Amino acid sequence: MKKINNKIKSFWGISEVGFSFMSTVETTFFVIFLTDVAQLPLALVAAITSVAGIADAITAMLAGVIIDKVNFKNGKYRPWLIYLPPFVVAFFVLMFTKIGSDPMAALLCGLGYVLSHGIWNICWTANRTLVGELTDDPEERAFLSGRISAGSSAGKILASYLVPVLNIFFLGIFASSTGVIGYTLTALIASVTFTVCYLIHFAITKGYDEPKEVSNDSSKHAKSISFKDMGKSIASNPQLLLVLIFDFLKLIGYYTLMATVAYYAKVVLQDEAAMSIILVVFNVGALVGSLISKNVVAKLGSKMTNIVGVLGFAVCLVAIYVMPANMMIVTVLLGIAQIFFGISYGNTTSLYSNCGTYSEYKTGKNTKAVIMSFSSLAIKISIAVRGVVITSVLSAIGYHANTAITSSTVSRIKMLCLVVPIIFLVASVIPLLGYKIKDSDIAVMERELQEKAKVN
Numbered sequence: 001m002k003k004i005n006n007k008i009k010s011f012w013g014i015s016e017v018g019f020s021f022m023s024t025v026e027t028t029f030f031v032i033f034l035t036d037v038a039q040l041p042l043a044l045v046a047a048i049t050s051v052a053g054i055a056d057a058i059t060a061m062l063a064g065v066i067i068d069k070v071n072f073k074n075g076k077y078r079p080w081l082i083y084l085p086p087f088v089v090a091f092f093v094l095m096f097t098k099i100g101s102d103p104m105a106a107l108l109c110g111l112g113y114v115l116s117h118g119i120w121n122i123c124w125t126a127n128r129t130l131v132g133e134l135t136d137d138p139e140e141r142a143f144l145s146g147r148i149s150a151g152s153s154a155g156k157i158l159a160s161y162l163v164p165v166l167n168i169f170f171l172g173i174f175a176s177s178t179g180v181i182g183y184t185l186t187a188l189i190a191s192v193t194f195t196v197c198y199l200i201h202f203a204i205t206k207g208y209d210e211p212k213e214v215s216n217d218s219s220k221h222a223k224s225i226s227f228k229d230m231g232k233s234i235a236s237n238p239q240l241l242l243v244l245i246f247d248f249l250k251l252i253g254y255y256t257l258m259a260t261v262a263y264y265a266k267v268v269l270q271d272e273a274a275m276s277i278i279l280v281v282f283n284v285g286a287l288v289g290s291l292i293s294k295n296v297v298a299k300l301g302s303k304m305t306n307i308v309g310v311l312g313f314a315v316c317l318v319a320i321y322v323m324p325a326n327m328m329i330v331t332v333l334l335g336i337a338q339i340f341f342g343i344s345y346g347n348t349t350s351l352y353s354n355c356g357t358y359s360e361y362k363t364g365k366n367t368k369a370v371i372m373s374f375s376s377l378a379i380k381i382s383i384a385v386r387g388v389v390i391t392s393v394l395s396a397i398g399y400h401a402n403t404a405i406t407s408s409t410v411s412r413i414k415m416l417c418l419v420v421p422i423i424f425l426v427a428s429v430i431p432l433l434g435y436k437i438k439d440s441d442i443a444v445m446e447r448e449l450q451e452k453a454k455v456n
Contacts, residue, residue, distance in 0.1 A: 002135045004144070007204040013147030015081075015127055018197025019120070020155025022092065022190040025163055026113075029183065030095065034109065037179045038098040044106040052113040057380045059118035063125040064370035075209040077133060077369070080126035081202040084119050085195035089188070091116035093393075096187040098138050098180050103293045116191075121376060123198060129372040130201075132353045133209045136446030138439035142297035142305075145349035149290035149342060157283045159190075180235045236363060237371070240355040245431040250310055252380035253424030254341060256389055257317070258282070260417040267405055267413040268325045278331055285335040289342020296343050301439050302350055307429055309344025314425040321418040325410075341378055349375065351435075361445040393420060 004012070034045045089414040094112030098105045131144045165185060170182035244309040259280075289309070297305045314339035323329055352375045356368035398413035 003137065004140055005134050010135060010143055011200060011204050013151035014153030015197045015201040016148045017155040021159045022194040024156050024159035025187060025190045029163065033096055033183050034336040037183055038105060039107055040102050044102060044315050048106055048110040052110050055114045056117045057377060060121045060376040060380050061447040063121040064372060066122060067126050067369035068367050077126045077130045078202055078205055078209045080123055081198045085198045088116050088120045089191040093184060094185050096183040107211050117414055123374060125369055125372055127201060128349055128375065129369045130209060131349055132356055132368050134205065136443060138302065138442050139294065139298050141350040142302060142347055143294040145347050146293035147291045148349055149345050150287050152289060153283050153287035157176060175184060185270055228353035237355060237359045239358055239435060239437050240371055242431045242435050243351045244378060245357055246428050247375065247378040248382055249424050249428035252385055252419040255382055257417065257421040263413050264417040268410050271326055271327065274327055278334060281331050281335040282338050284289050285338025286342035289339040293343045293347050297347055299336055302347055303432065303435050305347050306344045307432060309340045310425050310429055312340030314422050316340065318420050321414060354437050357442050358437055361449060389420065
């Protein structure tokens, strides 16, 4: 049975620190950069974000296909971690520039968005797929998944504090500038950090994902994986569909809550400054949950860990809804809620990885990268759907930013911020109840696959 070494145990997840740092710069500051700093017309901003978002979702799926179709002499997954990140730097910086007229600037920013995201989707998918190559022990896979989630939380915390500081610092140096240079240099630092962190993952996984000596017949088999094979591996894998639906619904609930914290702080708590404190607690709670995820999996298994994590999250939101709107109560309960969510989120990667093993065992085709790319697709689609959900609910309740806060307004915002996420979180558990892959089964499948590989 494959086992992870001490280097991986110590440093795995650091790639996610860099990735989350960089992606948080984009998710938090890109739109405001376009509107307030680059001062592009709103029509152009809408065009950039919508078209680029669609392209991002498409490339997220193509990433898995590309990885599964390409084999390097020095490995299948690790090489992507060293070959592509430098290109991300160039195109991510382009996102935060203003060159030429407004239409030209919009075109270049949009191009930077599409290319940087398309490239990092490949890096991200390859890195996540490595989990299945590093170990076939379900508990160790859960450990690796937890470290990825912990790294993500750490990167978000880092970005929350460091990005405003960097912008102020650069604005102080370039006082005569329009402010664009501050964001450009911040984007440079974030993307270089991403690159360095991915190179560390490349280094610590040396000895894993090494090219294998294969016979001519085996080589032909390795090249025989077609798009049809990939589609068949997905269509014949109902377990993957269940995981995808679970992940999709869960993330809609989560991202809806995250995006409406500002409304809750403003309308319900009537303290907009509370949002920053709540977000810090959010990320710290998720970090704690991710770190203990492995221990929970060891006791409950992957399936029950996810169910307990999501339902625990939902119960905390119910408690917030029924209890008085007190800053301390809300902050503590949200912190606990995030611990539960971190436990689930930290184990989601291993669910996809297990589905990849199950698919290979069933079909004889290794399409793990395509399957792993579904986790990225779930994130991107859930974020897009979340936006529709939020705007639809705000419209339905007749919310307007400048209207007086009434008891009715408070009640409706609580519905949006808490009840809507609760509905999606509870609904997400239903498909997971049908998930049949046991952690013990995965260990058996991996051993049999290894034996077949030796024979071939």
